[in-house]
Amino acid sequence: MNPLGPVVQLWLSTADGTLRLARQPDIETDVDEASSADVVIDTRKTYQSIVGFGAALTDSSAWLIQNKLSEQQRGALLNDVFGPSPGLDLNMVRLTIGASDFSLQPYTLDDVPFGDTDPSLQHFNVSANLHDVIPAMHEALAVNPQLRIIASPWSAPAWMKTSENLIGGALLEQYESNYAQYLVKYVDTYRSYGIPIFALTLQNEPGFVPVTYPGTELSADQRARIIAQYLGPALASRKPRTLILDWDHNWDEPEQPLSVLADPDAARYIDGVAWHCYRGGPGAQTQVHRAFPGKDAYVTECSGGDWAYGDTGELLWFSRDLLLAGLRNWARGIVYWNLALDEHHGPHFGGCTSCNGLVTIDSRTGEVSRNDEYYAFAHFSRFVLPGAFRVQSTATDKGIENVAFQNASDGSIVLVVVNSNKDARRISVMQGKISFEYALPSRSVATFVWDPNQTESTWVRFIRRYFEKAAGTHNTVK
Structure with missing residues (x-):
């Protein structure tokens, strides 16, 4: 059974106050040779470290x-x-x-x-x-x-x-x-x-x-x-x-x-x-x-x-x-x-x-x-830890801005995206062979976090999802 890509954790806020740093359901990723995406992250290109x-x-x-x-x-x-x-x-x-x-x-x-x-x-x-x-x-x-x-x-x-x-x-x-x-x-x-x-x-x-x-x-x-x-x-x-x-x-x-x-x-x-x-x-x-x-x-x-x-x-x-x-x-x-x-x-x-x-x-x-x-x-x-490096991420347009980091402590990727538009916008993200899509609500801020080294089988993911749902981990929190 082929391993699946890492799950992406998501926290979301909206300008109208409906959501305020609310944990959303995890996003599944694909592992393939995607040709392009709206936001392409390259962790080999690093900039300043974060204090x-x-x-x-x-x-x-x-x-x-x-x-x-x-x-x-x-x-x-x-x-x-x-x-x-x-x-x-x-x-x-x-x-x-x-x-x-x-x-x-x-x-x-x-x-x-x-x-x-x-x-x-x-x-x-x-x-x-x-x-x-x-x-x-x-x-x-x-x-x-x-x-x-x-x-x-x-x-x-x-x-x-x-x-x-x-x-x-x-x-x-x-x-x-x-x-x-x-x-x-x-x-x-x-x-x-x-x-x-x-x-x-x-x-x-x-x-x-x-x-x-x-x-x-x-x-x-x-x-x-x-x-x-x-x-x-x-x-x-x-x-x-x-x-x-x-x-x-x-x-x-x-x-x-x-x-x-x-x-x-x-x-x-x-x-x-x-x-x-x-x-x-x-x-x-x-x-x-x-x-x-x-x-x-x-x-x-x-x-x-x-x-x-x-x-x-x-x-x-x-x-x-x-x-x-x-x-x-x-x-x-x-x-x-x-x-x-x-x-x-x-x-x-x-x-x-x-x-x-x-x-x-x-x-x-x-x-x-x-x-x-x-x-x-x-x-x-909460997500970009001291010692993290800002990494390359392609700039977007049409009211969508982003910045990406890699935490030095655990290698996790943090991507913050702002949708300034008055309507929802779907974006695609690619980091290496990992890719996912998400529809950003209007006038919102989203923080995506994932471990690029995490893989698991379909069966393991099914079991984990079952227990997460039973524990209510995906309930919206304000």
Whole structure:
């Protein structure tokens, strides 16, 4: 009896919310010499390895988690977000160094009275984080000790800035070495609390100076100088070494990181480029990759919210335009903005008044609801494991996009497909001699998973199907 090809597992979400990461019946495959297919996967052609997926534990998120959830609710949420399947299985976190717009009040880690300075950083402290951020991080690390943490400052201490204020202004050149040391002290202090910093950026959105929340202008020349002369050498001697990522801003200005990476003294210490999604497109990541193929790409911030393209939900945009397109353009990791916000899109200090968290915490009851962005990330984070490689898959058209991976741990193939059309579309998939077809519902996201080395006889498959059906394994789960 000839062996049959592997079965394909399928999880499906639809933009109308009818299905949300719902397990569907397995798909049978054929093993033959198919001549063509809509999506052809070639595992011999590999691209970047995947570090992971995550969200920012902003001050607001940490405060809600620590103050608006019971111990049982908090444990359930953190296990759902950072735990393995059926959770999100996130393995990246972004932290803010000092306050962001999603803090309850503005602060840095070295605030002194107006007119005073502190070049020796004697007043450096993380007391503002001791009640919310640090305890929440300890609990998250207890769920997943392998979390990769990226940290970004919104503002240098006011005494280092031209504005002498956390809002507005630029970093004074005379304090560049002190600012580098400020970032190093953050890395060392957090490590002393058992929170290792995987990567660091010099400044969140250095080309944008907000008027309602902390921010600092930091030019490409200044970033290159700080990295080359101060921050790079200081971090190079630490083991394990914290990575340095440049830019940490939108896709629409690739010339910014290109300029910094063109400085060989700075580039030797720079491990990659951090990107945000709010302007431009992810093709900028490929532009920089082609110029500097040894430097990695990470998307470190992207938020959903109640705005125009969110009228019909944000499942498709985040699945297609952020995650799928970001990964097709060399991203090794993608991090959402707020992990959790309340029913009023907060709390926050200035900034975005309509942003969503991956989840919403009801500030009165502690009830947690999962947003569209949660399910978009889940279609990737639950199945594409750290160390997986993106592999070649032919691009499709007519509103059908895809990206494929092979997990290094077990060799399984993961294919994510987005159907943006208002009608169902049938696609055919081929990987080696394995092929299958499936009719994607309208406006849907599908994750297909299979083991290319799995074979079984017709009889074995019949017996397995019998017991699976008896156990109800194909019931739709929301």
